[in-house]
Every structure is written in structure tokens, then in C-alpha cells.
Amino acid sequence: MTSNLLRGRTLSFLRWPDTVDDHSAWRYEEDGGLLIDNGKIIAAGSYADVLKKAGAGVETIDHRPHLILPGFLDAHVHVPQMQIIASYGAELLDWLNKYTFPEESKFQNAQHGRRIARLFLDEMLRQGTTTVAAYCSVHKASAEAFFAESHERNMLNIAGKVMMDRNAPEGVLDTPRTGYDDTKALITEWHGKGRQLYAVTPRFAITSTPEQMEMAGALCREYPDLHMQTHLSENHAEIAFTQELYPWSRDYTDVYERYGLLGQKSLFGHCIHLSEREADALSRSGSVAVFCPTSNLFLGSGLFDYQRFRRREKPLRIAAATDVGGGTNYSMLRTMDEGYKVIALNGEKLNPFQSFWQLTRGNAEALSVADKVGTLDEGTDADIVVLDAHATPAMRLRMETVETLAEELFLLQTLGDDRAVREVYVAGRPAKSAIVA
Ligand code: GUN
Ligand code: ZN
Numbered sequence: 001m002t003s004n005l006l007r008g009r010t011l012s013f014l015r016w017p018d019t020v021d022d023h024s025a026w027r028y029e030e031d032g033g034l035l036i037d038n039g040k041i042i043a044a045g046s047y048a049d050v051l052k053k054a055g056a057g058v059e060t061i062d063h064r065p066h067l068i069l070p071g072f073l074d075a076h077v078h079v080p081q082m083q084i085i086a087s088y089g090a091e092l093l094d095w096l097n098k099y100t101f102p103e104e105s106k107f108q109n110a111q112h113g114r115r116i117a118r119l120f121l122d123e124m125l126r127q128g129t130t131t132v133a134a135y136c137s138v139h140k141a142s143a144e145a146f147f148a149e150s151h152e153r154n155m156l157n158i159a160g161k162v163m164m165d166r167n168a169p170e171g172v173l174d175t176p177r178t179g180y181d182d183t184k185a186l187i188t189e190w191h192g193k194g195r196q197l198y199a200v201t202p203r204f205a206i207t208s209t210p211e212q213m214e215m216a217g218a219l220c221r222e223y224p225d226l227h228m229q230t231h232l233s234e235n236h237a238e239i240a241f242t243q244e245l246y247p248w249s250r251d252y253t254d255v256y257e258r259y260g261l262l263g264q265k266s267l268f269g270h271c272i273h274l275s276e277r278e279a280d281a282l283s284r285s286g287s288v289a290v291f292c293p294t295s296n297l298f299l300g301s302g303l304f305d306y307q308r309f310r311r312r313e314k315p316l317r318i319a320a321a322t323d324v325g326g327g328t329n330y331s332m333l334r335t336m337d338e339g340y341k342v343i344a345l346n347g348e349k350l351n352p353f354q355s356f357w358q359l360t361r362g363n364a365e366a367l368s369v370a371d372k373v374g375t376l377d378e379g380t381d382a383d384i385v386v387l388d389a390h391a392t393p394a395m396r397l398r399m400e401t402v403e404t405l406a407e408e409l410f411l412l413q414t415l416g417d418d419r420a421v422r423e424v425y426v427a428g429r430p431a432k433s434a435i436v437a
Contacts, residue, residue, distance in 0.1 A: 008063035071130025081325025105171030160201030
């Protein structure tokens with residue numbers, strides 16, 4: 001692949017920014033350059049410096065006056081729910097039974113799975129999201145379709161087929177044995193192939209028997225470098241049902257704990273109604289709590305206590321995510337806008353640098369992939385988003401009064417969506433403009 005030099009206003013984070021004046025937490029170049037070769041960023045800095053390193057014959061792609069950031073990461077999203085996003089009027093368990101499970105049963109048909117996987121990844125790229133941690137359906141073919149499509153695009157994605165063997169209709173159930181065997185076959189075929197990563201994915205404690213939970217734990221022990229993803233403490237009816245199904249458990253988190261599912265690469269969607277003991281257990285194990293604001297508001301599940309989790313004596317690692325189709329928007333900008341409001345309802349604030357840290361480096365750290373993506377550091381993969389804060393008439397008008405980078409970022413978060421995403425690069429290749437309508 002030939003080298004490219006991207007020019008624009010580059011922004012990348014080094015660590016969590018405490019305040020909007022915490023300048024050493026990020027690197028911002030008003031006239032920045034990124035030299036890309038073979039899918040990787042090989043030089044980053046001021047355009048003038050990077051140009052010197054680039055040598056003759058390198059093509060400059062000029063994105064001025066737009067912002068160039070690392071591509072966004074979405075830490076929890078359901079591929080088979082594209083056609084039930086915006087389904088009216090139910091809380092979690094009813095929503096699953098009424099809309100989600102019937103919809104996911106369509107993925108018995110492999111062709112349907114391939115079509116949705118393609119449209120899903122197109123949509124992610126249109127929104128500036130270059131990495132997801134995704135749930136496929138229970139059907140092995142749905143995960144095969146997702147990985148094949150992701151691999152073809154050379155995206156770094158984490159995904160797994162859900163394991164579920166009870167409390168759902170026949171068409172979306174596996175068994176402890178087939179769940180284990182299919183997962184193992186998928187790991188063998190896809191984990192580490194190109195940029196693909198496998199996540200062991202027991203849907204949640206309610207839809208797995210103790211036998212299946214054992215199997216999920218066994219897989220995590222057999223493949224200790226894999227991710228594990230599931231749902232935890234989303235709403236009160238779910239928590240009560242879980243306690244009925246696992247009467248021996250001290251609390252919901254204890255169920256996952258007993259089956260050996262906590263750990264550095266364990267991603268727990270929602271974590272809204274955690275006790276202090278549960279938060280301590282997640283913290284101690286280095287597990288990740290995934291904040292899904294649009295979903296939590298849409299399903300009326302509750303308010304994730306972001307700042308309390310960060311600041312407690314035993315802090316939680318936190319990621320942010322859309323949780324489509326419980327979530328109501330594919331855009332991580334829209335997601336952080338709703339996240340800001342959830343955090344405000346808890347009497348706190350998330351400043352714009354903190355938000356953009358979360359969307360990029362923060363999520364990459366939470367997903368244990370920050371050595372590859374989530375920054376513009378030299379040596380990392382060139383997964384990049386180009387943002388335009390003048391994308392719509394209303395944004396253009398507001399930009400007339402914007403004076404600082406913090407204000408611009410906040411505007412992008414508050415009014416921005418896919419229209420603000422001018423271009424996306426996946427491993428150095430233009431990916432948004434390459435989508436065929
Ligand atoms: N809990 C178990 N499955 C799901 C799901 O698909 N979406 C959400 N929001 N919560 C869940
Ligand atoms: Zn979910």
C-alpha cells in the first residue's frame with residue numbers, strides 16, 4: 001500500500017483529562033500531519049515536521065480545516081437488532097420477548113445474517129466508529145457473517161455469537177454443548193485472523209442455565225486472552241428474576257463471579273443498579289462497566305453513575321456504547337450527548353475533553369486495544385475519523401460564536417451526528433467515501 005500524509009487539526013489523548021485546562025492530557029496540532037504507511041501511523045506531529053520525514057512523492061490529503069481524531073469505538077452493540085431499533089413501549093424483559101428474540105430468530109437464515117452484517121458495518125463507518133464490541137445472534141452463521149465482513153474491510157472488531165439456552169423461544173436457543181462447540185469453532189477460525197478478536201458472549205444470566213455458564217467459564221479459562229461480554233444489572237425486574245434463578249447468589253454480580261467470568265477483558269453492559277459490594281468485585285477484577293446512555297433512557301432502565309464509579313476508592317474501568325437496538329442511535333457523538341445528560345441528572349458533569357477521551361482512548365483502554373487503536377500514536381493502526389463542526393446550517397451558525405477547542409468539541413457532541421463525519425480511515429484506507437450507497 002502506498003503512503004499517505006493526512007493534514008488537518010489533529011487531536012489525540014494521552015490520558016484522562018481532569019479539566020478543560022489539563023493540556024498535557026492531549027496532543028493537539030493546529031496544522032498537524034499523520035504519515036500513514038501499510039495501514040499504520042508511522043509519523044505524527046506538526047505537518048511541517050511530518051512532511052520532512054515523509055520524503056518526496058508522498059501524497060498529502062488535505063483535511064483542513066477539519067479535526068482529525070482516532071476512530072471512535074463502540075463497546076457494546078447488537079448486530080441483529082438493526083430492524084428493531086425504535087420499537088415502542090416496553091421495558092427490558094418485555095422488549096426482549098416482544099421484539100428482540102423474534103427478530104434475532106431471523107438469523108437462522110445465513111443470507112439474512114450476511115446482509116445485516118454488511119449494512120451494520122457500513123453504518124458504523126458512516127458514523128465514524130471503526131471498532132465495535134458486538135453481539136451477534138445465537139446462530140454460528142451470524143458470527144461467521146460478521147467476521148467475514150469485518151475481515152474483508154480490515155476492521156479491528158471484537159464479536160461473538162451469543163450463548164443462550166433458556167428463557168427464550170426455540171429459534172434463538174443453543175445448548176450448553178452446541179454453545180461451547182460453536183464458540184470454539186468460531187474462536188479457532190476467527191480469533192486473531194487479521195484484526196478479528198473473539199468475545200465469549202453468554203447473553204446474560206437469565207438466558208443461560210448453570211451448565212451453560214460453566215461452559216462459558218471453561219472457555220474463558222481455555223482461552224485467557226479472549227474478551228467476555230454480557231449484561232449486568234440493567235433493570236430491577238431483571239435483577240429479581242436473576243436472584244430467583246440463582247438463589248444461592250449474594251447478588252447479580254456474584255453469579256458471573258462464581259462462574260469465573262470477571263476479569264480485565266470482561267465487559268459488562270449497563271451496571272446501573274450495582275451495590276457497593278458488586279462495584280468492589282468489578283473493580284478488584286479489573287472488569288469493565290459499559291455505559292449505554294441512549295439505551296438506558298429509552299428502556300427506562302436507570303442512570304449510570306459515571307462519575308461516582310470513576311471517583312470511588314476502588315474505581316471502575318468504564319467504556320461507553322450505543323447498545324443498539326436498545327440504544328436509539330448508531331452515533332457515538334449522539335451517545336455521548338445523551339451520556340452528558342445522564343451524568344447531569346446525577347448532579348455531575350463530563351467535560352468535552354473527557355467525552356472525546358472516552359470515545360477514543362478511554363474505550364480503547366477499556367477494550368484492551370489501546371496499543372493498536374484509539375490514539376494517533378506512531379506505530380498504531382491508522383483508524384481515523386475526520387470531523388466537521390460546520391456540517392449543518394445550525395452547526396455553522398453556532399460555530400460563529402465558538403472560540404475554543406473545548407467549545408467546538410462540545411458542539412460536535414451536542415449537535416453532531418453522521419453528517420459531521422467527513423471521512424473515516426480503516427487501516428489507512430478511506431472507508432466512508434468508499435461505501436457504495
Ligand atoms: N439484556 C440481555 N439481552 C439484552 C439486549 O439485547 N439488549 C439489552 N439492552 N439488554 C439485554
Ligand atoms: Zn446489550
